[in-house]
Amino acid sequence: MSDRDPVRKPAARAGDKLALLLGLVPYLIDEVRVSVTEAAAQFDVSPEHMRTLVAYLTGTGEPGPDGLYLPQGLFDIDWDDFEQRDVIRFRRAPLDEKPRLSSREAAALLAGLQAVAALPGFGERADLGRLMAKLARGASGEVSPVSVNTRTADALRETVAAAVAAGRRLRLDYVTTRGEREERDVDPIRLESVDDVWYLRAWCLSREAGRTFRLDRMASAVAIGAAQQHESSVDDAGALFRGDAGGLLVTVEVPASALPVIADYLGPEDAVEYVGDRAIARIPLAHRGLVGRLATRLAGVGAITHPEDARAAAAQWARAALAAAE
Amino acid sequence: MAARRRIPPEQRQFNLILALMATDQGLTKQDILSTVMGYADRYDDAGDRDNLERQFERDKEDLRDLGVPLETVDQPGAEGDTKLQRYRVPKSRYRLPDDVEFSAEEVALLSLAAQVWREGSLTEQSRRALTKLRAFGHSVEQSVIGFAPSIRTRESAHDPLAAAIDRRRQATFPYLKPGAAEPELRRVSPLALVNHEGRWHLHAHDETVDAPRTFLLSRIVGPVRVDEAEARAPRLDEAARAQHELQDVFDRTTATVVARPGSEADVVLRNRAGTVVENEALTIRTTDLAVLADELAAFGAEIRVLEPVTLRDAVLDRWRRVVSAHE
Numbered sequence: 296m297s298d299r300d301p302v303r304k305p306a307a308r309a310g311d312k313l314a315l316l317l318g319l320v321p322y323l324i325d326e327v328r329v330s331v332t333e334a335a336a337q338f339d340v341s342p343e344h345m346r347t348l349v350a351y352l353t354g355t356g357e358p359g360p361d362g363l364y365l366p367q368g369l370f371d372i373d374w375d376d377f378e379q380r381d382v383i384r385f386r387r388a389p390l391d392e393k394p395r396l397s398s399r400e401a402a403a404l405l406a407g408l409q410a411v412a413a414l415p416g417f418g419e420r421a422d423l424g425r426l427m428a429k430l431a432r433g434a435s436g437e438v439s440p441v442s443v444n445t446r447t448a449d450a451l452r453e454t455v456a457a458a459v460a461a462g463r464r465l466r467l468d469y470v471t472t473r474g475e476r477e478e479r480d481v482d483p484i485r486l487e488s489v490d491d492v493w494y495l496r497a498w499c500l501s502r503e504a505g506r507t508f509r510l511d512r513m514a515s516a517v518a519i520g521a522a523q524q525h526e527s528s529v530d531d532a533g534a535l536f537r538g539d540a541g542g543l544l545v546t547v548e549v550p551a552s553a554l555p556v557i558a559d560y561l562g563p564e565d566a567v568e569y570v571g572d573r574a575i576a577r578i579p580l581a582h583r584g585l586v587g588r589l590a591t592r593l594a595g596v597g598a599i600t601h602p603e604d605a606r607a608a609a610a611q612w613a614r615a616a617l618a619a620a621e
Numbered sequence: 622m623a624a625r626r627r628i629p630p631e632q633r634q635f636n637l638i639l640a641l642m643a644t645d646q647g648l649t650k651q652d653i654l655s656t657v658m659g660y661a662d663r664y665d666d667a668g669d670r671d672n673l674e675r676q677f678e679r680d681k682e683d684l685r686d687l688g689v690p691l692e693t694v695d696q697p698g699a700e701g702d703t704k705l706q707r708y709r710v711p712k713s714r715y716r717l718p719d720d721v722e723f724s725a726e727e728v729a730l731l732s733l734a735a736q737v738w739r740e741g742s743l744t745e746q747s748r749r750a751l752t753k754l755r756a757f758g759h760s761v762e763q764s765v766i767g768f769a770p771s772i773r774t775r776e777s778a779h780d781p782l783a784a785a786i787d788r789r790r791q792a793t794f795p796y797l798k799p800g801a802a803e804p805e806l807r808r809v810s811p812l813a814l815v816n817h818e819g820r821w822h823l824h825a826h827d828e829t830v831d832a833p834r835t836f837l838l839s840r841i842v843g844p845v846r847v848d849e850a851e852a853r854a855p856r857l858d859e860a861a862r863a864q865h866e867l868q869d870v871f872d873r874t875t876a877t878v879v880a881r882p883g884s885e886a887d888v889v890l891r892n893r894a895g896t897v898v899e900n901e902a903l904t905i906r907t908t909d910l911a912v913l914a915d916e917l918a919a920f921g922a923e924i925r926v927l928e929p930v931t932l933r934d935a936v937l938d939r940w941r942r943v944v945s946a947h948e
Contacts, residue, residue, distance in 0.1 A: 310687055312631035314749040317638075317687070318756040325758065338755055355636050355658060357643035362656030368643075390639060392716035393756045397688025399787055400753070403746035406816070407734030410770045426727050433721040435688035435714065439787055440813035440824075441743070442860035443772065444868065446894055459767040470888040474923075488770040489739075491819025491894075511892035512885070552804055552842040553797065558775055590947060591918045594939040595802060598946035606947045612921055613943035619922040620937060 315340070317394040319348060324391040328376070328384040342381075349383055357389040401434035402441045409443040413488070415456035418445065452486075454516050455495055459483045464522040465497070468514040473584050481508070482522035498525035542581040545589065545605045549574055549597030557592055575600075587612030633659025634680050638689060638710055647694045647707025650677060681708075687749070690714040728759040733766075741774040742783050772816060776838035779814065781845040782823055786811045791828060791850040795843035796836060799911030804842050809834070810852035813860040817867040817908060818894060824863035826853050835867065837912070871895065871908045877927040878903050878917065886923035902927065914939060 319338055323329065335345040349372065356369035371387040396404075405427055412418050431438050458465050467479045481497035484505070488494065493510040505525070549557065551574040554567065560578050561567070568575045580589065583605070590599055590609035599606050628636075636658045641648065654660045654673055663669050684691050689710060696705035723731070731754060735747035751761050774780075778794060785792040792811050795804035809825035816822075821838040856862065872895070879901050880887035890896055895906035907913035914935035917924055921940075926933040 308745075309630045309634075310683060311745075311749060311752065312629070313634050313683070313687060314752040316631060316635045318753045322756045322758060325756070337758065337760075338752070339761075351632055355632070355639065357639045358656055362652065364658065390642065392712060394715060394753050395688050395690075395717055396750050396753060397686060397746070399686075399742070399783065400688060400746045400750035403738065403743045404731050404734050404750050406743070407737040407747060408730070410737045410772055410816075411730065411734050414768045414770060422727070423730070426730060429721055429723070429727075430731075433717050435690055437857065439783070440855045440860035440863075441783070441815075442813070442864045443816040444818065444864055446818075449892075449894075451892065456768065470885045472885065474885045476883060484767070486768050490772055490816075511889050513892070514888045552795065555776065555839055555842055556797070558839070587921050587943070588919045590943045591921075591939055592915070593946070594918070594942040610944050610947040613940040613947075616918075616921040616940045617937065617944070620925055620933075620940075 316348070316352075320352070320388065321391055321393045323349075323383055324385055324388050326383075328382060331377075331381045331383060334383055345383075349377065395435040396430070396433050398434055398436040398439045401430050402439035405430050405438060406441045406443045409445050410488075412445045413443075415453050415486075416460075446491075451510055451513060451516060452493060454518070455483065455493075455510060455513075456486050458516075458518050458522070459486050459495075462522045462524075463518040464500075464520050465495075466517050466519045467508060468516075469508060470512050470514060473582060476514070479506075479508075480519065481506070482525055484525060498523075542579050543583055543586075543605065544577055544579050545586065545599050546575060546577050546601035547589070547593060547597055548600045549576075549593060553596040556596060557589075560589065560592070583608060587616075628659040628662070630680075630683075633657075633676075634683060637680060638684065638715075641691065641708055641710040642712055642715065644709050647692070647709035649705065649707055650674070650703065653677065653708065684710075723754055723757050723759070725759040728754055728757060728761060732761050737770055737772050739771050739773045739775075742780040743774055772819075774821065776821060776841065778823075778838050778841040778845045779821060781847055782811050782838075783814060785845070785847045785852065786814070786855065788847070789852050789854060791848040791852045792825075792845050793848060794841045794845045797840045797842045799837075799840065799909065799915065807834075807836070808848070809836075812853070812855040813863045814838075815860055815863045815867060817864065818871070820908075820912075822863070822867065822908075824859065824866075835863070837909070867908050871906050874907050874910065875904050876907065876910070876913060876917075876929060876932050878905060879925045879927060880920070881923045884920075884923040886920035889920075890924075911935065 315338060322337065323334060331342050331345050335342045352370040353372055354369070356364060359365050359368055368389055369387070370385065370389065373384040373386055376382040376384045408423060408427055412423055417423060455465065457463070465481050465483060467481060469477050469479050471477060480500040482500070483495055483497045485496045486493065487496060495508045495510060497506060497508060499506040547557070551569055551572050554574045557576070561576060566577055578589065580586065586599065586605050586608045590613065593599070599609055637653065640653065640657045654677060655664045660673060660677065663673055681691055692709050692711060694707045694709065696702060696707070699705045732751060735751050738744040738747055755761055782792060791808060793806060793808045796807045797804040808828045810828060811823055811825045813824040814821060815824055823836040823838060825834055825836060827834040878890065880890055880903060890903050890905060891898060893905055897904040910929070910932050914932055917926060918936045918939040926936050
């Protein structure tokens with residue numbers, strides 16, 4: 296399990312800092328009079344940083360025709376408000392316009408909205424389509440060509456989403472990766488997707504613990520009454536892919552160039568060693584039944600090299616598949 | 622004189638935008654370097670002049686990346702002479718059109734849209750877009766509704782390809798075709814990045830074979846080189862067209878499979894998008910039979926592929942390779 300802070304902020308880059316200035320200036324002008332703390336909260340910076348930004352602005356502006364910066368071309372604030380009451384009020388501003396989005400910025404939000412449209416109840420919303428059109432008009436050029444396909448929710452996803460929204464307990468007929476069918480009663484917390492795979496985070500009443508269930512492993516889901524409230528889990532979505540701790544550790548070897556083929560088996564902490572042009576990775580599996588599946592992923596490019604009984608299990612698994620196909 | 626204080630890059634760039642917006646006829650490079658704060662304070666140092674010019678070139682790129690409409694105007698009669706070229710930022714193309722305003726509810730939806738991206742340039746671009754939209758004064762908080770869709774862009778090819786599309790440059794990369802043992806080098810005009818059924822595809826014009834091709838990003842197995850050569854321009858609705866084409870292929874390309882009743886394969890394949898159940902047989906859909914072969918082979922003895930025969934053979938081949946690699 297990752298020990299990284301999932302809400303940690305990435306380091307601000309120069310582009311982010313310029314975007315902050317471009318967004319901040321029209322905000323401060325529009326607000327007319329706003330406290331330093333409120334403006335800082337709106338832009339997710341510290342009050343101290345906000346004061347630095349305002350102080351910078353008062354020293355810049357547009358140069359005059361002869362290239363000199365004259366007072367009438369500079370930003371100017373009410374200094375009494377600023378220094379005595381910690382309040383920002385501009386008296387003069389050479390720039391008060393809200394900036395357009397770049398082609399790629401608009402594309403990132405637009406493609407994100409296409410993914411949001413796949414959520415139950417969102418696909419039919421007319422405001423989503425209007426918002427997409429508005430984003431395109433707010434871009435400085437043609438929106439970059441990025442798109443996400445939007446598949447309307449199926450009946451199962453509708454049922455689960457309705458249970459999340461209305462706080463209903465669900466009875467699941469669930470198949471595990473061990474191939475076992477289990478009946479589980481769960482209280483839903485959140486419906487999530489990673490790429491095209493949908494997950495229900497829920498409180499499992501039979502395990503008395505938070506658990507994550509893949510929707511495509513549910514043979515059925517039926518609402519059976521009111522759910523109870525449980526603490527929401529804040530795990531990073533990436534953690535959904537990690538095997539249960541205490542499983543089996545296998546070593547695989549592939550050409551380094553083929554490593555992306557098993558990218559989704561590799562966690563951020565999983566060590567990969569390089570020997571010449573070969574990559575050797577140690578991959579945790581939740582149980583022995585998954586050995587054949589991993590070996591199939593490697594088919595043609597690499598193999599499980601360790602432990603010996605995992606190699607034997609992979610070969611036996613594939614022989615059984617070949618025998619069943621006869 | 623006090624020790625010279627370096628002005629942070631974003632302040633120098635903001636000063637540049639202000640200066641270029643204040644001028645109608647534009648400023649020459651010399652005007653800019655000798656007057657705009659952040660450049661002018663270093664202009665007198667002749668030894669620093671080359672650095673300063675390179676700085677200006679990078680700043681122009683950064684501004685354009687951020688969607689600032691930086692125009693270059695040639696001096697009549699001296700086209701292409703960079704010394705005489707003038708630069709300006711027209712306010713009308715810089716500012717959001719008057720009728721483009723975002724309500725609190727719309728900003729909340731856009732925050733949800735931004736949260737879709739888990740990493741990479743789409744995360745960065747969304748974050749910058751939201752920073753600009755904070756100007757509307759609405760809250761850009763993490764959404765706490767019970768739904769959270771997310772899409773990963775873990776393939777390292779994604780960011781360089783997005784940049785190549787943006788700068789309209791050809792790109793070269795090693796591509797490992799499904800079933801092939803060795804990657805081959807492809808040179809393409811990249812046209813659109815399309816996420817279909819959870820997989821990232823590059824829609825491109827393959828310059829080597831001079832034909833449109835679609836590539837799976839997960840099978841680009843080495844660094845993407847962005848070339849100097851200019852690429853073909855994407856059509857206006859390139860991403861939507863590529864998306865429709867993939868969907869057409871998906872609807873048309875079917876396979877028939879029998880799964881052991883009640884098994885994991887049975888449950889998962891019935892829940893798979895586009896599956897039709899007829900008696901014992903499942904008709905399933907894909908954009909790529911080789912990719913489907915990988916997916917089906919993972920179920921082992923729980924499934925039998927009936928048709929097409931090429932898919933059946935591809936699945937058997939994968940199992941045979943597993944046997945031979947682990948004996």
